[in-house]
Amino acid sequence: MRRLAVWAVTAMFALAVYLLLTLWSGAWGLWSLSELIAGVVMALIVGLVAGNLLWERGGWRMLMPHRWVLLLVFSAGPLLWAMARANVDVAWRVITGKIRPGIVRFDPALKTELARTILANAITLTPGTLTVDVHELSGAFYVHWINVTDERPTPEQVCGALPAWARRIAE
Amino acid sequence: MSIELPFAVAAAVLAGFMLISVLRLGIGPTAADRAVALDTVNTLVVTTMVLLGAGLRQVVLVDVAIVYALLSFVSTLYIARFLEGGWR
């Protein structure tokens, strides 16, 4: 039963992507019949192959639409602003050559794989930090920090409000 | 064939940055340096292809860029596995 649900949901996602990519293939900005048939067949195959790879246990909570809205708000607001600051920061360090690097550890206490992935990618894109490794059992992050101010930092010192956003989106 | 000039110029500028990255690909002291330079070149290639798709009015170039982005991601993951110290 679970396998069937996984198959159906993954196939629906694949079909949505396919339909967006083949928009305007028919008349009046819509799809032609042959495109639709090919898309359904391919989406079913993709769902069969990729379904069990993509869905972890408890991944169903991402089907709630408000989490996608939160992800969009997070990407367009705090993440974009942090990326802008990160680029100015890198420009400053490229010109002056002032760095004080090191690898530090902190524990953001995230449980699901998706939340950890979102936090790791966000950390890589925000000022002065780069995720090097994640301990899978304890969930501790090892982060290459370009300007070390504290050798045993709290999560807030390294990446501010990002763990709270990751928890809000995916847990 | 008509050309949208601003996009073509931007694509040419990005091609110049690609050459700078290729410099690091050549001189990088370790294999990891070369892999990072290759990853940067891949990103620049994807962006340049999208710009050329607009500049030369060929939408198919954008489709090629999408496929190139995904394939280069897979190849980066394979190189990273190799950097860890062989195939396990």
Added chain:
Amino acid sequence: MNIVIYILLAVGAVFNGLGALALIRFPDVYTRIHGATKCTTFGSIFSITAVVVHGFLRGGGEGGTLAVHALFALVFLLITNPTGSHALARGAYRGGIKPAQAVVDQLEKDRR
């Protein structure tokens, strides 16, 4: 409206160039990954957004296809770029490359 496209293209080119410059200037692998990933990702956002705006302004089947497909390329780039650099950093560390000029290396202490 053309002026918006010009500004987006210029900003994108500047940040992409900063990424290439960081690749040359920084002293070791990890700092190079910092510069290259952040700057090329941020620059690509602006460059590809210029194409999306251009596509929507041109309109019709061709312009709409251009905009939607460019948006897809941007989304895939945003997902795969930090993930790939994360994998490279992890691979480089496990391959035995230590961070240069490091004041602290907690991962080294914990692996021992």
